[in-house]
Amino acid sequence: MTPRKDLLDIASLTDEEIEFILSNAVPFKDLFKRSVKKVPTLKGRTMLTLFYEPSTRTRSSFEVAASRLSADVTHFDLDSSSVVKGESILDTVETLEAMRVDYIVVRHKQSGIPNLIAKNTAASVINAGDGWHAHPTQALLDAFTLREVFKDLRGARCLIAGDIQHSRVARSTSLLLRRLGMNVAYLAPGSLMPKGTPEEIPCFGNWTDALEWKPDVVYLLRVQSERLEEPFFPNAAEYHKYYGLTDARVQILRERGIYLMHPGPVNRGVEITDRGMDYEKSLINQQVENGIAVRMSVLYWLRPGAE
Amino acid sequence: MKRLYRNAQIASEDSPKLQTADVLVEGDRIIGVAASITDATDVEIIDCSGRVLIPSLFDIHVHAREPGQETKENIATCAEAAINGGVTGFIMMPNTLPAIDNAGVVRSVLESARGTRIGPGIFTSGAITKGRKGEELAGIAGMKNAGAVMLTDDGFPVDNPQVLRRAMEYARDFDIPLASHCEVKELSGKGSMHEGSVSYSLGLQGIPAISEEICIARDIRLAEFTGVHLNIQHVTTARGMETINRARDRGIRVTCEIAPHHLMFSHEDVGNYDTHYKMNPPLRTKEDNAALLQGLIDGWFDVIATDHAPHTPFEKNQDFASAPFGITGLETALPSLNDRFISKGLLGWDVLVKRYSAEPRRLFKLAPVPIVEGGLAEFIVFNPERYTLFTRDFMKSKSINTPFLDKAVKGLIERVIYRGKELLVR
Numbered sequence: 019m020t021p022r023k024d025l026l027d028i029a030s031l032t033d034e035e036i037e038f039i040l041s042n043a044v045p046f047k048d049l050f051k052r053s054v055k056k057v058p059t060l061k062g063r064t065m066l067t068l069f070y071e072p073s074t075r076t077r078s079s080f081e082v083a084a085s086r087l088s089a090d091v092t093h094f095d096l097d098s099s100s101v102v103k104g105e106s107i108l109d110t111v112e113t114l115e116a117m118r119v120d121y122i123v124v125r126h127k128q129s130g131i132p133n134l135i136a137k138n139t140a141a142s143v144i145n146a147g148d149g150w151h152a153h154p155t156q157a158l159l160d161a162f163t164l165r166e167v168f169k170d171l172r173g174a175r176c177l178i179a180g181d182i183q184h185s186r187v188a189r190s191t192s193l194l195l196r197r198l199g200m201n202v203a204y205l206a207p208g209s210l211m212p213k214g215t216p217e218e219i220p221c222f223g224n225w226t227d228a229l230e231w232k233p234d235v236v237y238l239l240r241v242q243s244e245r246l247e248e249p250f251f252p253n254a255a256e257y258h259k260y261y262g263l264t265d266a267r268v269q270i271l272r273e274r275g276i277y278l279m280h281p282g283p284v285n286r287g288v289e290i291t292d293r294g295m296d297y298e299k300s301l302i303n304q305q306v307e308n309g310i311a312v313r314m315s316v317l318y319w320l321r322p323g324a325e
Numbered sequence: 326m327k328r329l330y331r332n333a334q335i336a337s338e339d340s341p342k343l344q345t346a347d348v349l350v351e352g353d354r355i356i357g358v359a360a361s362i363t364d365a366t367d368v369e370i371i372d373c374s375g376r377v378l379i380p381s382l383f384d385i386h387v388h389a390r391e392p393g394q395e396t397k398e399n400i401a402t403c404a405e406a407a408i409n410g411g412v413t414g415f416i417m418m419p420n421t422l423p424a425i426d427n428a429g430v431v432r433s434v435l436e437s438a439r440g441t442r443i444g445p446g447i448f449t450s451g452a453i454t455k456g457r458k459g460e461e462l463a464g465i466a467g468m469k470n471a472g473a474v475m476l477t478d479d480g481f482p483v484d485n486p487q488v489l490r491r492a493m494e495y496a497r498d499f500d501i502p503l504a505s506h507c508e509v510k511e512l513s514g515k516g517s518m519h520e521g522s523v524s525y526s527l528g529l530q531g532i533p534a535i536s537e538e539i540c541i542a543r544d545i546r547l548a549e550f551t552g553v554h555l556n557i558q559h560v561t562t563a564r565g566m567e568t569i570n571r572a573r574d575r576g577i578r579v580t581c582e583i584a585p586h587h588l589m590f591s592h593e594d595v596g597n598y599d600t601h602y603k604m605n606p607p608l609r610t611k612e613d614n615a616a617l618l619q620g621l622i623d624g625w626f627d628v629i630a631t632d633h634a635p636h637t638p639f640e641k642n643q644d645f646a647s648a649p650f651g652i653t654g655l656e657t658a659l660p661s662l663n664d665r666f667i668s669k670g671l672l673g674w675d676v677l678v679k680r681y682s683a684e685p686r687r688l689f690k691l692a693p694v695p696i697v698e699g700g701l702a703e704f705i706v707f708n709p710e711r712y713t714l715f716t717r718d719f720m721k722s723k724s725i726n727t728p729f730l731d732k733a734v735k736g737l738i739e740r741v742i743y744r745g746k747e748l749l750v751r
Contacts, residue, residue, distance in 0.1 A: 129529050129645065149529070149646070150528030214524060214526075
């Protein structure tokens, strides 16, 4: 396996690399049951988080993962002033380069920013979510979680439901699950279903058709109605009624033994109800826990300075 | 002192076949074109075996960036870039800072142009609306009197159809063509590339084909209604092209441009966020490429025009959505068209001459420059077998935002003759 500097998306991973990351996450997860959850693997290394978009969950997950590997953790505070002052991203990267950090974990609202940063630094760049493009560690933790549930992912069916258009999670997770042999379908209102989806992904516009496809897992996406700049749907209540996981739909999931996933944070009352959150076959908390193990595995796998 | 271009292959708009001949130049004129000229005295002989002589090119869509954006380009560097690409005449776009939207700025840019080596070949367009804001009409008659040859808000459509209607009525009466950058802004939104499979996988907001096609249909309908000569800039979709062709068949005064990059590249070339493939309108699909090439062969496009759009490396070296639209084209057009199409037999020399030399001049009531006895000596000596490597040093434009940067293509411009003078020899 050629050493890799960056994790930017799922598309550039080889099958061997995917397997390496997922299988090594298993022993890392076993660590969590011990009283001392720390190993010295990355002692002396520094991981810096560079978040242009707030995300306490993902950032904490990376920070916990790095600490458990004994890496030093710091974050680059992007108070809006430096952005407003017109410092370009590459100016910032030059500053970070001078600090000689080993790993840069980036989140940005524009697609492709981690690629741009990776080209301009010797540090390992990990994409923690860029625009609508990719969220590779989310995809890896989703695959890891599903491998804990299903012995064999091949042939299993995952329905991803919600705002597909603006979702990097949908793009990355669907790509990875399909590469691992799963079938993936999308469910969204037509206005949130992107053009140009891969032909292999069936696209549904309502729950009836989507459930007839017989999913084993329903993966709900967060609907960020407050951040949508255009009217993609009339209002949250209508969205919930037609596209959300209502209590009646939770009941269908229960009857059919369908698992439930969500990347968090959840929008209660929009894509899911309060009672839906208590659904016994929800994997949401497992996803969070696995996120740390998978991110440890990614940090362990990457080689700063490679390529 | 005369110059004899011996044993050359002469390209013309009338035949796909090249004619082997000697071409004798004296002063600014071609004084002889014949199978063999042996009786000339006091003559410098230039062996043109294997070379194609092409009437020099004329590009009706060029961003010279002066005034206001001289870090990208200025008229002097733009003229040198043009010469480097065999282009000895072009029309500047008015999206400068300030916009070319009044007679004063028109005079100022034309004066700047006069100082270049192809001064008389450089023309300017003027904005349709003040500041290209789409609100109030610019001083159309004044600009025309000062020398503007076309009106356009290029870079933007005129959103308000009533404003466009008034502009067209006015332009018609002052007999000046009006060129449209066709796009429904609301449909394009903040899109940065064609909406399709690649925008999906890169997670970029797309610019749908309908954004361009709907505006083409609207502007044509307004042109029919007003009777203006409408020129549709940089057509990118098969559907848009068909709409224009149907309008022409109905007798509407509409002409259109095709840019070389829309023939050669598709949205798939954006690859990993390569901003050298970001332009507006965007690269479409491979099916569009093929249909547009066929359209060019079939005479559906009046002219080839590059939309030469220089930007600095700093501006282009951003994330895809933030980087500006546009690539340079003056220096790469001819060699790349040869490399991709002519050398492979996909496009005839006659189409190139007609669409990139003769017709663009006719569109603006200028005389074409065919290589004939008595004609103006204004042609290119082109070696279709040698390669051009587009390095920073090779290019004369201030900017190097081209997909061809540091790439080699088949075909090299060896000489550029303008009014009898050899402006470039290599």
